[in-house]
Amino acid sequence: MNDMSTLHHVSPLTHSLSTLGGELGRGGLDLARIRADFPILRQRVHDKPLIYLDNAASVQKPKAVIDAISDCYSHYYANIHRGVHLLSERSTAAYEGAREKVRAFLNAASVQEIIFTRSTTESINLVASSFGGSTVKAGDEIVITGMEHHSNIVPWQLLCERTGATLKVIPFTDAGELILEEYERLLDSGRVKLVALVHLSNALGTINPAKWMIDLAHARGIPVLVDGAQSVPHLAVDVRELDCEFYAFSGHKLYGPSGVGVLYGKQALLEAMPPYQGGGDMIRLVTFEKTEYADLPNKFEAGTPNIAGVIGLGAALDWLNAIGLDAVAAYEHELLDYATAQLQEIPGLAIMGTARDKAALAAFTIQGIHPHDIGTILDREGVAIRAGHHCAQPVMQRYGVPATARASFAVYNTRDEVDALIKALWKVKELFE
Amino acid sequence: MSDLRDLYQEVILDHNKRPRNFRILPQPTHHADGVNPLCGDRISVYLDIEDGVIKDIAFQGAGCAISSASASLMTEALKGKPVNEIEHLFEAFHNVVTTDCECPKGLGKLSVLAGVRDYPSRVKCATLAWHAVRAALEERKQTVATE
Numbered sequence: 163m164n165d166m167s168t169l170h171h172v173s174p175l176t177h178s179l180s181t182l183g184g185e186l187g188r189g190g191l192d193l194a195r196i197r198a199d200f201p202i203l204r205q206r207v208h209d210k211p212l213i214y215l216d217n218a219a220s221v222q223k224p225k226a227v228i229d230a231i232s233d234c235y236s237h238y239y240a241n242i243h244r245g246v247h248l249l250s251e252r253s254t255a256a257y258e259g260a261r262e263k264v265r266a267f268l269n270a271a272s273v274q275e276i277i278f279t280r281s282t283t284e285s286i287n288l289v290a291s292s293f294g295g296s297t298v299k300a301g302d303e304i305v306i307t308g309m310e311h312h313s314n315i316v317p318w319q320l321l322c323e324r325t326g327a328t329l330k331v332i333p334f335t336d337a338g339e340l341i342l343e344e345y346e347r348l349l350d351s352g353r354v355k356l357v358a359l360v361h362l363s364n365a366l367g368t369i370n371p372a373k374w375m376i377d378l379a380h381a382r383g384i385p386v387l388v389d390g391a392q393s394v395p396h397l398a399v400d401v402r403e404l405d406c407e408f409y410a411f412s413g414h415k416l417y418g419p420s421g422v423g424v425l426y427g428k429q430a431l432l433e434a435m436p437p438y439q440g441g442g443d444m445i446r447l448v449t450f451e452k453t454e455y456a457d458l459p460n461k462f463e464a465g466t467p468n469i470a471g472v473i474g475l476g477a478a479l480d481w482l483n484a485i486g487l488d489a490v491a492a493y494e495h496e497l498l499d500y501a502t503a504q505l506q507e508i509p510g511l512a513i514m515g516t517a518r519d520k521a522a523l524a525a526f527t528i529q530g531i532h533p534h535d536i537g538t539i540l541d542r543e544g545v546a547i548r549a550g551h552h553c554a555q556p557v558m559q560r561y562g563v564p565a566t567a568r569a570s571f572a573v574y575n576t577r578d579e580v581d582a583l584i585k586a587l588w589k590v591k592e593l594f595e
Numbered sequence: 596m597s598d599l600r601d602l603y604q605e606v607i608l609d610h611n612k613r614p615r616n617f618r619i620l621p622q623p624t625h626h627a628d629g630v631n632p633l634c635g636d637r638i639s640v641y642l643d644i645e646d647g648v649i650k651d652i653a654f655q656g657a658g659c660a661i662s663s664a665s666a667s668l669m670t671e672a673l674k675g676k677p678v679n680e681i682e683h684l685f686e687a688f689h690n691v692v693t694t695d696c697e698c699p700k701g702l703g704k705l706s707v708l709a710g711v712r713d714y715p716s717r718v719k720c721a722t723l724a725w726h727a728v729r730a731a732l733e734e735r736k737q738t739v740a741t742e
């Protein structure tokens with residue numbers, strides 16, 4: 163089912179690709195080949211080649227993913243887990259096969275620990291509602307970081323409103339690094355029931371020291387949820403090494419389709435938690451007197467899921483594994499360094515988020531020019547970036563800006579594209595002079 | 596870059612850099628805040644209305660060039676106007692920034708914002724201040740959003 167032709171991205175260092183600025187050799191990625199996997203990148207916008215640097219919002223999809231979804235609908239689609247017929251058996255096998263791929267991707271102990279959801283947002287809401295709703299009481303505390311996406315703030319605020327618990331926030335420095343002494347101080351209150359932290363900040367690019375923070379929480383018996391929406395496409399994640407209780411991410415930022423998310427949870431916790439939604443597929447036996455719930459992971463997958471989407475996510479993982487996340491991380495790191503050095507040469511430009519451990523994106527402001535205007539002008543140059551608050555308004559408030567411009571990278575971006583971004587930014591300056 | 600100049604006309608860049616009536620009225624008869632949730636822009640508008648006429652109007656806030664210039668131009672256009680003309684003017688302005696219509700004469704300098712029609716994602720920036728004025732007149736307490 164999966165297109166094996168995508169399995170040779172790593173090529174010998176001897177090639178040379180002049181059109182891609184000699185990209186080969188840095189990490190050994192065959193960029194021409196990687197880019198060829200993305201039909202959408204072969205287009206012009208406003209009469210300029212498309213340069214897509216809004217990958218943190220959502221990344222484009224390789225042909226292998228598009229084909230896997232199309233293959234499912236064209237050849238073997240049916241509802242899963244309930245058919246006696248061939249198509250249903252094939253769909254079920256492909257769907258459960260994708261679950262095994264996600265398990266391997268995260269190095270989880272068991273497929274029972276992999277719950278398919280709609281998105282990171284839904285994964286977090288599931289934990290807030292089911293785990294939070296059953297364990298958090300008035301007077302308890304939930305600790306989050308000051309650099310969370312709204313989806314890792316609002317579910318906890320709702321939980322606090324419902325229960326009378328309090329939300330505590332770990333502050334961060336001007337560079338965008340968490341103040342870890344403050345974190346320890348918050349943990350020591352004796353009232354913390356859960357820590358929820360973003361692994362890689364979508365507003366700053368900061369990679370938080372998740373392993374270390376989880377160990378600190380565990381030393382006090384506190385469970386930890388990690389928001390991995392931004393981390394999974396950029397760094398290899400091993401949930402058993404991290405030892406987190408929950409890990410949440412979205413398919414659409416991981417070269418997979420939108421409408422699919424994942425929640426990893428430790429089996430013992432998931433087993434103890436009440437269901438999140440009720441419906442079909444999550445039950446063993448229903449009578450009007452009493453319902454017995456299904457075993458994991460079905461207990462948390464009520465109703466017909468996004469079958470083709472999950473299968474598409476599985477294809478995305480195959481595609482990404484063929485390149486290798488370590489190679490991706492190394493390449494993107496160089497790209498970010500390359501971009502950062504040039505951005506810093508633009509007068510009046512300030513980069514927001516300069517943590518020592520950082521990945522994949524540069525958020526910035528230019529004095530006297532609003533990010534929204536930067537975004538519009540760049541768009542006309544073919545360069546797609548994000549301008550706004552990035553669903554992290556508290557981060558904007560922390561720096562006293564209404565918004566930032568953000569260029570975020572994927573494995574298919576090139577140095578030439580960074581050069582085009584920089585050139586377009588000089589045009590912005592020129593226009594506003 | 597010529598098409599960008601259609602959007603970012605000299606008048607707009609000038610009003611962005613030096614917004615007119617950019618201050619707080621100490622005791623406005625009407626006041627409201629507007630927010631564009633898309634980009635986090637916020638502006639406050641203040642009006643002094645006497646006998647159905649806008650005696651004074653001012654605004655404050657942080658926004659993109661389009662929303663700042665539009666607010667600035669709006670204050671110039673509305674000062675001295677009878678309140679009952681505002682709706683009509685807003686309608687005409689809205690048409691200009693969203694459709695391919697001819698610019699009506701009565702719009703004056705506001706028509707420099709016509710370039711916005713080619714940038715659908717920026718229409719909300721151009722209309723933010725107007726929405727806030729409308730909210731101020733209706734004496735809505737809540738912050739208005741463009742969405």
Ligand SMILES: Cc1ncc(COP(=O)(O)O)c(C=O)c1O
Nearest residue numbers: 281282283311313364391392412
């Ligand atoms: C750090 C982070 N968390 C959570 C999310 C929410 O993801 P989704 O909208 O796919 O649920 C995002 C998406 O921008 C994100 O960047």
